[in-house]
Amino acid sequence: MKGDLKSILRNSLNADELDLVIKSYDIIGDLGVIQIPEALSEHKRTIAEAVMQQHKHVKAVWRQSSPIRGPHRVRNLEWVGGEKLSQTVHRENGYTLKVDVQKCYFSPRLGAERMRIAGLVGDSEYVVNMFAGVGSYSIAIGKYSGAHKTVSIDINPVAVYYMKENILLNRLVGRIAPICGDARTTIADQLRNSVDRVLMPLPHEAFKYLDSAVAALRSPAGWIHYYEFAHARKNEDPVNAVKRKIVDCLEDFPVKVVEVNGRIVRQTGPNWYHIALDIHLEI
Ligand SMILES: C[S@@+](CC[C@H](N)C(=O)[O-])C[C@H]1O[C@@H](n2cnc3c(N)ncnc32)[C@H](O)[C@@H]1O
Structure with a gap:
């Protein structure tokens, strides 16, 4: 039944x-x-x-x-x-993601957002996913875009173990480069002025890493996909509040904000929203 x-x-x-x-x-x-x-x-x-x-x-x-x-x-x-x-293989959008739900982050509710991001990535782009987990966004990008390479960083060694498995399972060896480590240190050591696009899927504290994301972008321009959990009362727009905060913050960097597109990814609780900003910067 x-x-x-x-x-x-x-x-x-x-x-x-x-x-x-x-x-x-x-x-x-x-x-x-x-x-x-x-x-x-x-x-x-x-x-x-x-x-x-x-x-x-x-x-x-x-x-x-x-x-x-x-x-x-x-x-x-x-x-x-x-x-x-606790280990399983999840199928979504035509790719597979192996994950241990006790030891790694994974949400099946973000499959549409992964596809949205993959659809924005241009041919030959160099991408960094700062908080890649088991590689869910990176696998979508590898499978559905013409990106040259997606460097995928995570600080959880178990998540990186599964990320490597997922790269093999989805035949994306060479297209996704897994790195186990802290995103800030990795960018400072290996990826300054290097990439066309940065993903920041760490909504509870991505803000702390905005400087690293900007540092990773190469001239003349690039995109940051920024995520944040935002609270909004009735009649308040959670997207605009996050937009204002980030645009203000970017004024302190040697960049020009060309365009910011924001949206609600999903509601996470009463008056709480998961917000995505697509930020286009000239470097
Ligand atoms: C919310 S999860 C998102 C994972 C993946 N992007 C997804 O959506 O399935 C955030 C991930 O960031 C990793 N993380 C947290 N702080 C980090 C840091 N400083 N550097 C690199 N990874 C970090 C965590 O281990 C976790 O896997």
């Missing part, structure tokens, strides 16, 4: 408990990752079974037991059902 999670659980949970079930959850390859409120802890196995009933190919279910946190941007996961597997 396929149906929404609440209707599958209707015979196992009472009405008050059903109200607490969070309907939307992530399917990453053959894994389910779900939030289960504390008040439903005693039903966690039943909820896991319901997820596997809703998605027959799902082999293991993990409960998100902390927010995404720390330098590697991972969340604590508690195994709640199926086989005890």
Whole structure:
């Protein structure tokens, strides 16, 4: 039986408990990752079974037991059902991404944003992805653009292990160059004035690295794809607030802001938004 999670659980949970079930959850390859409120802890196995009933190919279910946190941007996961597997292969947009959900960041909700960025990359471009994770944006760029090379940096050695696997799986050896290290140090040591385009998919603190992104761009011009989580009340525009902040900040650099295009990637909570800015600079 396929149906929404609440209707599958209707015979196992009472009405008050059903109200607490969070309907939307992530399917990453053959894994389910779900939030289960504390008040439903005693039903966690039943909820896991319901997820596997809703998605027959799902082999293991993990409960998100902390927010995404720390330098590697991972969340604590508690195994709640199926086989005890945390490594999987996720398929999206015609490429495959191998990932261990316990040890690396990955969100299946950003597949459309990855394709949007890949569609902006021009032929022969030299790109740096400062916060590449398992290589999700870089693989999309390698597969769907004519980029010459995408240097892909991440500070989490496990993410870089999977990034290398993903480069092989998607036959992109030579097109994506994996580097394990800190993006700031790597750019300072190897990539000053070198690239046409910089990706900054670290929305909670990309701002701290804006100087490194600018330093990586080569003359005469280039693009930065900047991400940030922004709060906005009703009638406030979260995109404009981030735009103003970044344009102000760029006034301190020896660059000319040619164009800034902003958009909401997705809403992440009540009044919270994941914002993308595409910033065109003359160097
Ligand atoms: C939000 S995740 C995004 C990963 C990937 N771009 C994706 O969307 O799947 C941010 C990544 O940045 C990495 N990271 C955090 N600080 C870093 C730094 N200073 N230098 C390089 N990587 C860093 C984390 O390990 C994490 O994999």
